[in-house]
Amino acid sequence: MGNAHDPASRPRRPAGGGSEDAATGEPPAARALVDARALAAVAALSLSTFVQNGFLYPPLEARAPWALAACGLAYAAAFALWALAAHRRRKPLPTTALSAVACAALAAGAALWVAAAAMGYPAVLAAPAVALLSCGRAWAIVVAGLSLTGLRPRGVLVTVAGGVFLSYVAYLALGAVLAALAPVLYALLPVAALAVTAGPVAKSRASLASGPGELAVTNPGSFPGPFNRLFVCIFLFEVGFGLSIEFGADLGAWWAAAVPGAALLAVAAWCARTRSTRREDALFHVSALLVVFGFLMSSAQTALFGSVAQQALAVGAQTFNVLTWVALSIVAARNPAGGVTALGQGFCASNLGATVGVVLGQASSSGDPLAGDVRLLVLALVAAAFVGYVWMGLRGFSFTDAIQGVKPVEEVAPPAPESRTDIEARCERLARAHGLTEREGEVFALLARGRNGAFIQEECRVTRNTAKTHIRHIYQKLGVHTQQELIDLVEGEAADGAA
Template sequence: MEALGEKRPAGAVRGFAALLLVLGATSLMNGSIFPQFDAIFMFARDISVTCSAATLLGLGLAAYRAPHLLGHRAVTGSAVACLIGGGIALAIGLAAQSPAALVAGASVVAVGRAAVTVSVGLYLARLAAHGAGLAIAAAYTVQLAASPAAAAVPPQLGTALFLAFPLAALALSAGGARSFFEDSRGRPSPSDMSVTRPASFLAPFSALFGCLLLFQVAFGFALRFDEVAGAPRTSFFSAVPLALVALYVVFSRRRFPADGVVQLSALAVMAGFLLSAQPLLATGGPAADVALLNAGNGLFSMAAQMALVAIAARNPLGAITTVAWGNGVSALGSLVGAAAGMIANGATEGNPLLRAAIPAALLLVFAAYVMVGLKRFTFADAIDGIEPVADEATAPAAAQTPEEAFAARCEAVADEYALTPREAEVFAMLARGRDRSYIEEALVVSRNTVKAHVKHVYAKLGIHSHQELIDLVEG
């Protein structure tokens, strides 16, 4: 077995493809599958989403309390069985217009999709920080840009793709996720370890998960409020802000700007609610309220996924809990928001004044949460606050010398900013206070070569002085 926390080779392109397949299945579900449900049994969609949320929360709780119950083969095999068996029942329910078969099939498929979501999240946690950021930013951008096309997919084709995408995502991600299940074997549960190492594990009701829940309530509301023929309103322009973030990640070697993305997300969501509360501005035009709401929630989902992946990477023993519980809380928030959207739709039919009042009330609640609830919370602090749990069989944290701890920090920074092996050597020497003459002699290279390496290191780290470099390592 590999040492705890050791990264296996994993490709950002593979991670991008796996995540895009999961997100694509979600777009097809909302735009193509769920509208078919309404003609047979309208509550089938809510039951299936509830099953997905319950499965994710159940996996997260099991991984937190009794991780030995979650074998990789059992989880993967169950996911495949659910997707195939549930898919058959779902197809029968749609063809025969059978509510019982439809609910059973959709619910079983939802269980399988939940397991696939965890598998893909764990695979992304195997990537270097920059690679994970690229995969996540690109996948969410493409998904949001293509989501308007989901409603135009023929029903039978949409159903087939909805069932095939998760299976393909599982095939791409299962190998990379395996080590997280193996790491948990023979070790105490995270709930036990968190007693003595509280900074290493996220509590189930931490501020991060509360943030995920409330933002996803806004997403669920946007999904169902003023929906057309059972399908959510969409706009291609929603993807523009996400594309800008993706370009930033591509051309910048700095850390993924999670908190900046969340702030941009909050502005977009509040602007979307404001337009929703002003019918004269929102109707008859290019659905600017929808574009803003979907963009805001897409931005937040991108940042939240990156936060969950980064936390899982810092502590592999808590990775399954973090990914499963985080996605479960998000699904629960979407469910609550969707219910609010449905209630709002029904209320506005009899009283048009509520068409403006309901979004205005949600705007007030959301703004209050952003200004008060998130005043002292940042994603960066949530990630950096997780203390990695070292493999006690090889390198217990308590046994690390100061030099070993310093070397580990240098290695982590080099990995985060995608430094080359030689740049990482130069960076470590600079962090120890070595001058360029020392580096020239130690590496047996010319002065100009050293200058070039130092220049590249400074550029990738986004710094301009030696003191900034030292502060980065110590911070």
């Protein structure tokens, strides 16, 4: 029988009631490979993107070329808003209530958009319409991402790729209907996604006791920051997608939808069959090669090679879109308390990148006689930056490792019942051995006694960010990732001393 004070003998479970399997990213074999609700939600949201880029935004862009970039920024801001709201709260965001608010925002936004279109898109109507639609749609995407967290990692890949494939099928079958009812369907598709996922997501998150606002202080390794390399990589890839929109990679012809649709079906089939533990990295490399190839071919002067470039960019962008959904959803599964924040940050980076790509594309496609050279220069610079970052800046980077690097939040077991003096003495020895500063030593002792972030801030009279910085440095110097590992290390020091 294990010793009650032996760290290895203590049961562990993720804080907030999430299952151990969901936190580690290795669900049990009994868990489904494909979730029908999540599949439908991804398909609906992907189809709404086609409606947006194909039918909703072009009339607005024709009247105001800058409007597309403004809409992209508004959409990115909506994701940032949800991420910030979730991160600052001590309790998880209420899924059901906010889903109802999102549906109301989508309905109001659609009504305003219809009115704005009838009046020539005046800013006084178009701006609030975009804001409402962006907030509602962003929340629907976050909830859809959370609905994927119940699947095994391979199942997330199959479900997302399958959902995007179905959106292409729906586009080919219903293109005329989508064009005729674009504003209404643009709002209804996210509502449909919420209708099938909000209930199960709310039920699965009902047991979460804490939001990331409190947990992030003592678990910095569980909550990737906005400038994490995963999010930077997402941003950079989406620049290519934004460029592909401006350079004509649209769905104007049936084959323009059939080719990437078939590619996504192939991705879903491969994901369903493969047993590779590096699936995410394989998709990353394929999408990178396709995007680079598309960049190099996009300056072609013939229609045939121009179409090849467009399809390469489209398939590469959609493959990476699948990877983005998968990476963010698995991160959310590993750390349920920070799921909304991770999804919001990741999709914010995605939309910021796409917006930058649109702006670059607009700047290089003017009617100036030098437009061809400018376009070629922009493509060359973006391709150079892309290749340089992927093969040099991301040297050693792995999507799979980045996902696994997000440490599940553990519920902290109370330290062994020992005197405060004994704990502090051991902490002092460890602090000297690992080069902790005086202030870090103070915070270390509080962490070893099981104190939370709020207590540390008050006791040491420091801000939340300062406390997070100290704790991050302490973990790095001690070679631990969570507060529980730190407590185990201190208790191990006691055993070593006794020996």
